[in-house]
Amino acid sequence: STGQFVYCGKRAELAIGNCLPLKMMPEGSIVCNVELKTGDRGSMARASGEYCIVISQLPEQERTRIKLPSGEKKSISWNCRAMVGIVAGGGRTEKPLLKAGAAHYAAKAKRKNWPNIRGVARNPVEHPHGGGNHQHVGHPTTKSRMCPAGQKSGLVAARRTGRHKGE
Numbered sequence: 001s002t003g004q005f006v007y008c009g010k011r012a013e014l015a016i017g018n019c020l021p022l023k024m025m026p027e028g029s030i031v032c033n034v035e036l037k038t039g040d041r042g043s044m045a046r047a048s049g050e051y052c053i054v055i056s057q058l059p060e061q062e063r064t065r066i067k068l069p070s071g072e073k074k075s076i077s078w079n080c081r082a083m084v085g086i087v088a089g090g091g092r093t094e095k096p097l098l099k100a101g102a103a104h105y106a107a108k109a110k111r112k113n114w115p116n117i118r119g120v121a122r123n124p125v126e127h128p129h130g131g132g133n134h135q136h137v138g139h140p141t142t143k144s145r146m147c148p149a150g151q152k153s154g155l156v157a158a159r160r161t162g163r164h165k166g167e
Contacts, residue, residue, distance in 0.1 A: 008081075016085040022054065022064040023078035029054040032087045034066065035080035042081070045069055049090025052082070119153055128153045 008019040014029070025031065032051045033042035045052045045068065055065040055073060064078040097103045100115075107114030124131030128151060132138055141154030142161060155161060 014084055017083065019081050019083045021078065022066070022076070022080050022082055023057065023062075025054045025064075025082070025084075027054055027056055029084065030086060031066070031082035031084055034076070034082040036076060038077050038079045038081075042083070046087060048087055048092045051086040 004017060006017045006019070007013070007015075010021060010024065012018040012020045012024075014020070014025065019033075022031075022034075030051050030053055032045045034044040034052050035041065036043045047069075050069045052069065053067045055067055057064055057078065058075065061075075062078055063075045064080075065073055065075050067073050097106065104114060118135075119127035119129030120135040120137060122130035129137045129141075137154075142158045143152055143154055143156050145157035
């Protein structure tokens with residue numbers, strides 16, 4: 001909140017916004033901006049609404065087990081620091097984009113290829129699958145790994161094609 005003091009270090013108390021080593025956090029603590037290696041200034045659980053959970057302390061190994069936002073459990077040094085609490089701005093992705101312009105700027109910020117147009121919908125000068133009187137590929141989509149870059153579309157150096165059954 002406005003005017004709140006935020007403390008950092010081993011002696012900081014366990015309060016929202018404070019930054020302290022993982023060994024000072026009890027099991028079940030919700031933390032964000034967690035360091036992966038000691039002193040890297042925080043690299044995990046930094047996006048809006050994300051957080052990690054301290055699962056357990058392993059004193060004999062000097063490590064802490066945490067559960068990441070992806071659900072993966074990870075064991076990291078207990079000297080790594082983390083901030084207590086959740087990153088602000090949760091639920092950002094639940095709001096619909098409503099128009100193409102919003103999607104355009106969202107993709108542009110992340111340097112994504114948008115809109116992603118299928119090869120069969122293009123002209124033959126633009127893509128190996130383009131052209132023809134109907135939208136169809138017209139030839140096998142498997143390509144050799146040795147073929148030139150302009151031909152590499154579809155399944156490059158495929159060991160097998162089709163539906164994978166019984167795996």
